[in-house]
Amino acid sequence: MEYKDYYKTLGVARDASADDIKRAYRKLARKYHPDVSKEANAENRFKDVAEAYEVLKDADKRAAYDQLGSNWQAGQGFTPPPGWGSGFEFRSGAGGGGFSDFFDSLFGRGFGDERGPRRPAGREDQHAQIRITLEDAFHGSTRTVNLSQADGRTRTLEVRIPKGVRAGQRIRLAGQGGHGADLYLEIDFAPHRLYRLEGADLYLDLPVTPWEAALGATVKVPTLGGPVELTIPAGSQSGDRLRLRGRGLPAKPAPGDQYVVLKLVTPPARTEAARELYRRLAAELPLDPRQDLFKV
Known part of the structure; x- marks a missing residue:
């Protein structure tokens, strides 16, 4: 041994x-x-x-x-x-x-007071992690969780995900941990293809063309609650943030916001006509975006 x-x-x-x-x-x-x-x-x-x-x-x-x-x-x-x-x-x-x-x-085996009450092994509360989507946290949902038992069998539980739940928060399932113990499920978010989460706020990178940024435009933007129309102000720059109030995750006393981060996308100059257009643009709108880098 x-x-x-x-x-x-x-x-x-x-x-x-x-x-x-x-x-x-x-x-x-x-x-x-x-x-x-x-x-x-x-x-x-x-x-x-x-x-x-x-x-x-x-x-x-x-x-x-x-x-x-x-x-x-x-x-x-x-x-x-x-x-x-x-x-x-x-x-x-x-x-x-x-x-x-x-x-x-x-x-x-043979030690201690054998007449005393014995607590079954595993009576401690059990802890596990459950991975959900941002959509689950925004709308609330029900997820199926499969638990492996000591006897080798699998037990299936339906877990209600409350609206506005945060990463790191725990959902308590009373008496579901085995031997009468509680089961605590810690929330973890799966990576999302569109959004970044900070607290209750969502961040979305939005591609825009140079003319949309320069002249202003109204474009359709996705949110967890459905698409909305967003006005891009004339003269916007890449990296500017526009706020959609209340479009983040549900929270108290107020829901989070969604921030739209503008990312300028430049069309490729694949033809001579396109290259000539860029030459005319450079002549008409002279700009040195790096001039501040060399100021002392």
């Missing part, structure tokens, strides 16, 4: 606080949760993290585990020393709950 370094598994120091241990567990549980993780061997890593947290979050278990000392290294052969565990009571032990032989040898 191999010794397991639970502190190393969670990536915390041996003197880490309870809060440090909880934060480390939540971060790793989200990273390796089998339902969402693309990491290699995610399921086994998730089980290792859950086992380490089961020990280090419990003051009695952690004290008993620390009694083994810091001279052991992960992977070394290990047998509990004679009389190990005396003076400790593991009333919330999880022996037989799917953890390793190392765990069971310390906490699940």
